[in-house]
Amino acid sequence: MAHEAVRIQRGPLGRLLERTGGGLVQVIMVLIALFWLIPTLGLLVVSLRDDAANNSSGWWTFFTKPAQLTFENYTNLLASGFTSSFWNTVLITVPATLLVIGISSMAGYAFAWIDFRGRDSLFLVVIALLVVPIQIALIPIAKLYGFLNIFGSIAGVVLFHVAFGLPFAIFLLRNFFVGIPRSLLEAARMDGAAEWRIFATVVFPLAKPAIASLGIFQFLWVWNDLLVALVYADTANQPMTKALQSQMRQFGTNIDILSSGAFLSLIIPLVLFFAFQRYFVQGLLAGSVK
Amino acid sequence: MASIVLSNVDKVYAGGVKAVNGLNLEIKDGEFMVLVGPSGCGKSTALRMIAGLEDISGGEISIGDRVVNHLPPKDRDIAMVFQNYALYPHMTVEENLAFGLKLRKMPKAEIQKRVNEAAKMLGLEQYLKRKPAALSGGQRQRVAMGRAIVREPQAFLMDEPLSNLDAKLRVSMRASLNQLHERLGVTTVYVTHDQVEAMTLGDRVCVLRDGFLQQVDTPQNLFDRPVNLFVAGFMGSPAMNFAYADLVRDGSGAAVSFAGFKLPVPDSTFTDKPGLDRYVGKRVILGIRPSDFEDSVAANGSSGGWARIPVTANVTEELGSEINVLFTIDAPPVEHKDTVAAAHDGDEEEVALPLTGDKSLWTARVNARSHVRPGQSLELVIDTHNLHFFDVESGLAIGHEANVGR
Numbered sequence: 227m228a229h230e231a232v233r234i235q236r237g238p239l240g241r242l243l244e245r246t247g248g249g250l251v252q253v254i255m256v257l258i259a260l261f262w263l264i265p266t267l268g269l270l271v272v273s274l275r276d277d278a279a280n281n282s283s284g285w286w287t288f289f290t291k292p293a294q295l296t297f298e299n300y301t302n303l304l305a306s307g308f309t310s311s312f313w314n315t316v317l318i319t320v321p322a323t324l325l326v327i328g329i330s331s332m333a334g335y336a337f338a339w340i341d342f343r344g345r346d347s348l349f350l351v352v353i354a355l356l357v358v359p360i361q362i363a364l365i366p367i368a369k370l371y372g373f374l375n376i377f378g379s380i381a382g383v384v385l386f387h388v389a390f391g392l393p394f395a396i397f398l399l400r401n402f403f404v405g406i407p408r409s410l411l412e413a414a415r416m417d418g419a420a421e422w423r424i425f426a427t428v429v430f431p432l433a434k435p436a437i438a439s440l441g442i443f444q445f446l447w448v449w450n451d452l453l454v455a456l457v458y459a460d461t462a463n464q465p466m467t468k469a470l471q472s473q474m475r476q477f478g479t480n481i482d483i484l485s486s487g488a489f490l491s492l493i494i495p496l497v498l499f500f501a502f503q504r505y506f507v508q509g510l511l512a513g514s515v516k
Numbered sequence: 517m518a519s520i521v522l523s524n525v526d527k528v529y530a531g532g533v534k535a536v537n538g539l540n541l542e543i544k545d546g547e548f549m550v551l552v553g554p555s556g557c558g559k560s561t562a563l564r565m566i567a568g569l570e571d572i573s574g575g576e577i578s579i580g581d582r583v584v585n586h587l588p589p590k591d592r593d594i595a596m597v598f599q600n601y602a603l604y605p606h607m608t609v610e611e612n613l614a615f616g617l618k619l620r621k622m623p624k625a626e627i628q629k630r631v632n633e634a635a636k637m638l639g640l641e642q643y644l645k646r647k648p649a650a651l652s653g654g655q656r657q658r659v660a661m662g663r664a665i666v667r668e669p670q671a672f673l674m675d676e677p678l679s680n681l682d683a684k685l686r687v688s689m690r691a692s693l694n695q696l697h698e699r700l701g702v703t704t705v706y707v708t709h710d711q712v713e714a715m716t717l718g719d720r721v722c723v724l725r726d727g728f729l730q731q732v733d734t735p736q737n738l739f740d741r742p743v744n745l746f747v748a749g750f751m752g753s754p755a756m757n758f759a760y761a762d763l764v765r766d767g768s769g770a771a772v773s774f775a776g777f778k779l780p781v782p783d784s785t786f787t788d789k790p791g792l793d794r795y796v797g798k799r800v801i802l803g804i805r806p807s808d809f810e811d812s813v814a815a816n817g818s819s820g821g822w823a824r825i826p827v828t829a830n831v832t833e834e835l836g837s838e839i840n841v842l843f844t845i846d847a848p849p850v851e852h853k854d855t856v857a858a859a860h861d862g863d864e865e866e867v868a869l870p871l872t873g874d875k876s877l878w879t880a881r882v883n884a885r886s887h888v889r890p891g892q893s894l895e896l897v898i899d900t901h902n903l904h905f906f907d908v909e910s911g912l913a914i915g916h917e918a919n920v921g922r
Contacts, residue, residue, distance in 0.1 A: 412569050413602035417616035417663070418590035427615075431606045 266492065273299050273485035280481055299486040308487055311469035315491070317380050318455075318465055319448045322387040326395050326444050327437055329388070334399030335425050339411060349400065355393035363390075364457050371458065378460035386458060387448045395440055402436040403429060438502045446495050466491045518580030518670040518703060519545045520566060526574035527561050527727075535561040537727040538575070543671075548697050548704045550718035552711055554750070558727040559707045560675055566705060567596050567673050579670055590619075595664035599676040601656045603648040603663075609635075610644040613662050634662040637696075654685045661696070671703040678713065690716060711751050715739070723747050731918070740902075743918050745801065745854035745911040748904060754806045754840055756904065757878040758850040761802035763795050763905070772802055772903065775847035779823040779900055789915020792905060800914065801850055803904030806840065809880030811888060812895040822897040829888050830877075841880045841888055841896075849876035854911040 271285040274295045288294060336342070337349050367386060371377035376385075406429060414424045430437070452467040459468060470487050473480045520543040527536040536558040543549040551559040564570040566577055568589035577584055584592050595616070603612050610631060617627045635641045638658040648656055657677065664672050678686045678693075694717060697704055708714055714721045715735040723730040723738065723746075731743040742748035748756045761774035763781070770781040786792050812824055833840035880896050888894050905914040912919045 407600060407602065409598040409600055409602035410604070412567075412589075413596070413598060413663075414604075414615075415569065415589050416567065416594070416596045417667075418619040420590070423619065428604060 269485055269489050269492075271295075272481065273489045275299075277482055280485075299482040303483055303486045303490070306483055308466070308469060308483065308490075311464050311466045312490065314380065314459070314463055315449060315465035315467070318383050318387070318459075319445055322384045322391065322448045323441055323445045325384070325388045326391040327441055330392055330395030330399050330440070331430060331433065331437060332425065333392075333396045334403050335429055337396065337400040338403035338406075339429075340421070352393050352396050356397060358393075360390055360453065368457060377458065378463060380459070380463045382458045383454055383463070383465075386454050387444075387451070391444050391447065395444065398440055399433065399436060402433055406432055442499060442502060445498060449491070449495055519543060519547075520671060520703060520705065521578045522562070522566070522575065523577075524575035525562070525565060525572060525577060527558070527565060527570065528573040535727050536565070539724075539727075539729055541722060541729065541732065543703060543705060546701045546703055548706065548717060548719045550706045550708060550714040550721045551724060552708055552714040552721055552750075553724035553730075555709060556726070557724040559709075559724050561727075562724070563673050563675055563705055563707045566671075567594060568592050593670045594673055595667045595669040595671075596673040596675065597660050597664050597677045599679055601648075601660040601680075603656060603659055605648055608645050608647055609640060609651070609659050609662075612648070612659055613666050616663065616667050630666045630668070634665045637665065637699075638662050653681055654689065657681060657689060661693075665696075665700070669702070671705065674704065674706045676708055677706075679708070679710070686713075693717060711753065715751070721751075723750060725750075739805075741913070741916060742904070743913055743916050745803075745852055745906050745913075748803050748906070748913070749855045752805060752807075754879040754881065756803045756805050758852075758855055758906075759802050759845060759847045759876060759878075760850060760908070761800055763792075763798060763800050765796045770796065772800070772905075774802055775845040777823075777825045777845075779825075779898060779903070781903065782901055784901065785903065789905065790920060792915045795905065795914060799908050801852065801906040801908055801911075803906060804878075804898060805902060805904075806879045806881040808899040808902045809841075809882060809896045810899075811841075811880075811882040811886035812897045814883040814886040815897050823900050824895050824897050826893060826895050827880075828893045829890055832888055832890050834884070836884065838881050838884050839886055839888060841882055841886075841894070842877055843880070844875040844877055846874065847876055848874045852906075852908075852911050 268285045271288050272280055274297070275285065275288065276294070276296050276298055279294050337345060337352075363386075368377060371382045376382040410428060410432075411424055414428045419427065450467065451465075452471060455465050455468045456471070459465065464472075466487060470484055470491070473484050473487070520541075522539050522541045525536055525539040526534065528534050539558075539562060541549075541562075551562060553559050561570060565572050566579075568584065568587060572585050579592055579594065604615065607615065613631045613634060614627050617630065631644075632641075635644055638661060640655065640658055640662060643651060643655060643659075648659065651659065657680075660677065678689050681689060690713060697717075706713075706717060708717075715738075718735055720732055721735050721738055722732040725746055731738060731747045733741075738747060738751050742751060742756075745758070749758070759774045761772045763770070763772050765771070768780070769783070770786065771778050772781055773779075810822075815822075827841075827843040827845070829841045829843055831842040833842070882888065882896070886894070906912065907914055
């Protein structure tokens with residue numbers, strides 16, 4: 227009877243899994259993944275077909291006529307000056323990510339491990355900043371940038387991203403650092419390490435998984451951002467998102483440049499994700515205590 | 517190496533909790549000092565204050581000739597072994613051992629030499645390239661020790677370093693610790709809540725309770741001459757038996773009577789415990805160690821002059837080499853604050869016997885040849901030379917040199 231009860235608790239899905247032995251689950255997962263990949267695949271195919279083909283038939287027809295594919299769109303893209311906006315994106319994204327990681331890891335360490343007056347209330351303020359929406363700040367910051375003479379520049383965009391990335395980053399890293407056993411820091415202190423050394427040689431290496439996840443999030447957020455770029459970047463400093471947006475016309479679109487540009491903007495974060503993905507699954511603290 | 521002196525050391529936590537209270541302790545050069553007590557007694561706090569991980573609220577701590585009150589841990593020239601080992605998980609064993617030396621800018625060759633020596637001493641040579649995650653609990657523990665050893669510090673501080681090991685490993689590590697101390701001769705302060713560890717490791721043992729020092733002495737002296745009820749009840753396993761008793765003197769000499777028994781008190785006891793004669797005709801708390809009992813059958817004849825009491829065994833715990841006989845006596849349990857405090861921290865679960873209010877449970881440790889079974893009656897002999905007497909009010913041991921005049 228007890229056995230029956232357990233079975234009922236598992237529910238019909240559980241029983242189904244029990245019978246199919248997990249194989250079915252894998253098939254379903256693959257199907258879902260493929261389903262989600264369809265737009266990306268479509269984009270890739272569109273970017274590889276010429277204008278005439280794209281205008282006359284849907285991208286899925288390439289399955290029957292693969293010979294139509296061409297790199298012409300990409301050549302057009304490079305000729306159109308899109309490369310400068312690509313570099314602008316890099317120039318915005320890389321500093322905005324590194325600055326956030328650098329500042330938030332130090333701030334997180336201080337919030338987690340250094341005892342100072344008003345620490346907890348200050349942290350509460352940081353948490354509160356999490357709920358401030360970007361739109362609220364757009365106009366005041368624009369005025370400030372005008373005053374500082376950085377309106378339209380890359381620095382302005384970077385600063386805005388850093389400012390709005392920090393609350394979440396500090397929150398995330400502080401909570402990760404708090405989970406590091408106190409005795410590990412104390413051992414380092416006994417071994418003769420001062421605060422900076424503890425941060426650099428003990429805490430930072432241990433926090434790699436958290437920092438990698440944070441880095442990916444921040445990178446993607448900034449890389450894909452359109453709103454901030456639209457407001458603060460002028461045409462010379464516009465990132466890819468804004469450049470792509472400017473290709474949209476009221477009557478029709480430059481589908482060749484849009485598709486290839488969009489695919490290019492997608493490939494870099496993908497590469498980055500695969501480069502760092504091992505950190506997501508790694509438990510670096512294993513074996514340190516007990 | 518150096519001595520460590522604590523004078524009038526206080527620790528008050530935010531919120532007014534006083535964890536350590538006017539602690540005076542001198543740890544001699546090369547001595548192995550064990551701080552022991554129930555949880556919350558302030559032993560770890562005291563150790564962490566010596567280490568510099570905890571601020572000192574009052575008093576003075578000196579290591580060697582230096583007052584270290586305001587020195588950061590790294591300048592105190594001491595090494596610490598943590599309960600959970602606290603190894604750096606992203607470094608190999610070798611890097612873990614070398615970390616402290618590297619920070620001190622020691623030449624590479626010297627670091628290599630020390631690491632290899634320590635690894636050899638601890639049998640870690642083949643694990644030097646491994647990370648802590650790939651080591652067993654005992655090996656991790658040895659790495660933690662090694663990290664302290666390579667530093668060649670003035671003193672080792674150890675915070676319950678064996679309590680995360682399983683029982684068997686703990687015993688063998690205890691022996692290696694003893695050997696290590698013999699070999700290196702470094703002043704060591706060792707914190708534990710395990711009184712067996714305290715007895716076996718310490719040159720001297722310091723018993724703490726609620727932040728107050730109770731007694732500092734050699735393990736044997738703590739066992740034979742506890743200063744008060746708390747120390748008497750805390751040290752020794754099974755714990756000492758207590759009962760309210762009347763000390764009387766009649767024609768046949770002095771005796772102590774309790775629960776219908778009357779044990780003669782030898783004259784030597786009165787010379788041993790000055791002031792005890794003032795308690796004649798008064799009520800005292802009597803303490804008898806379980807090991808001072810013996811089954812009269814197993815003792816056959818060798819118990820000349822020992823007192824005998826007939827009892828019925830309620831429970832027997834056979835340990836192979838001996839048997840713990842639990843029996844009840846017709847006397848109300850002693851409920852002095854000290855005995856309660858000592859009993860409540862013990863690892864042993866409270867014995868679940870349905871006691872009526874006026875019976876108390878005693879334990880006798882008898883020879884395994886006794887073959888006594890639960891429910892059987894047996895006659896116990898008691899070594900009356902080792903009776904302990906405590907003041908009913910203060911709980912202090914009567915006639916202990918530290919208590920004379922108190």
